[in-house]
Amino acid sequence: MDVSTLFSVKDKVVLVTGGAKGIGYMISSGYVANGARVYISSRDVKSCEKAAAELTAKGPGKAFAIPADLQKLEHVQNLVRSLSAREKKLHVLVNNSGANWGESYDSYPDDAWTKLLTLNLQRVFTLTQLCTPLLEAASTGAGGVDPARVIHIGSIDGIRVPSLETFAYSTSKAGLHHLSKVLSAHLGPRGITSNVLACGPFESKMMKVTLEKFRDTIEEGVPLKRIGTPEDVAGACLFLSSRAGAYINGSVITVDGGSHCSAKL
Incomplete structure (x- = not known):
């Protein structure tokens, strides 16, 4: 049980959606820094290419950009086709792309539901479904000790x-x-695990305005009295993707400094 192999993701192929910014970039960085081949996808073409170039320059792994607007089914299909043309296996899929919408209850629009349920939920299923053959190809199969993730x-x-x-x-x-x-129940027998990282506050574009207004209040509400760092979320992903996390399936792991347990009154 050597640490260098137990937590290794070296040479694994990883797809990170929304991997060019915020939490996604933190995750992509962690994989590349530990020798993985990372494909970064989001609708922002320039950001994807910039992030891939930056991370590859740092190494020792490599990063590649496959831009796609994950709101659109045809873009998701093209993403998987492009990945399949480059790789025969996908060891890890990180479904990170997402959006938020804050507005008062009385004016909260119907469009918000359509946008967020599509990107944050429906397309997660779509992309996972389409990537399943690549994930199965990377797995040691049902009963194996190295499933795809x-x-x-x-x-x-x-x-x-x-x-x-x-x-x-x-x-x-x-x-x-x-x-x-x-x-997790349906893919486990196919040699693929499915887990969630329920993240708390991190430095990201989505959190930018909220942190600018309420950072002190947010940090005070976290038992550890700080927001998350890149190492926190990247480390959790590396654990789940390595041999050390191979038997974790169907879990929701909070990465929030304990803030979900902190009562306001």
């Missing part, structure tokens, strides 16, 4: 009830958590 980036707002008016976001993340459990 699907990691979904959820949220503690899918566990607790947030005070912010993010109705569609919170609901979509709660749905994602349950979807992962359903997938």
Whole structure:
């Protein structure tokens, strides 16, 4: 049980959606820094290419850009076709792409539900479904000790009830958590695990405005009194993707400093 092999992801092929910015970039960085081949996908073409070039320059792994607007079914299909043309196996799929929408209850629009349920939930299923043959090819199969991994980036707002008016976001993340459990039961026999990281506050584009306004309040509400760092979320992904995490399936792991357990009163 040598640490260098127990937690290794060297030479694994990884797809990270939304991997060019925020938490996704933190995750991509962790994989590349530990020798994986990482494919980064998001609708922002320039950001994908920039992130891939930066991470490859740092090494020792490599990163590649496959831009795609994951809201659109044809883009998801093209993403998987492009990946399949380059790789015969996919060891790890990280479903990180997501969106948020905050607005008062009385004016909360129908469009918010369509956008967030599509990207945060439906397309997670679509992409996982289409990647399944590549994931199966990377797995040692049912009963094997090295399954392929699907990691979904959820949220503690899918566990607790947030005070912010993010109705569609919170609901979509709660749905994602349950979807992962359903997938764990169906994909486990095919040699693929499915788990969630329910993340708390991290430095990201999605959290930028909230942190600017409420950073002190947010940090005070976290028992560890800080927001997350790149090492926190990347480390959790590396664990789940390595031999050390091979028997974890159907779990929702909170990566939030304990804030989901902190009562306000």
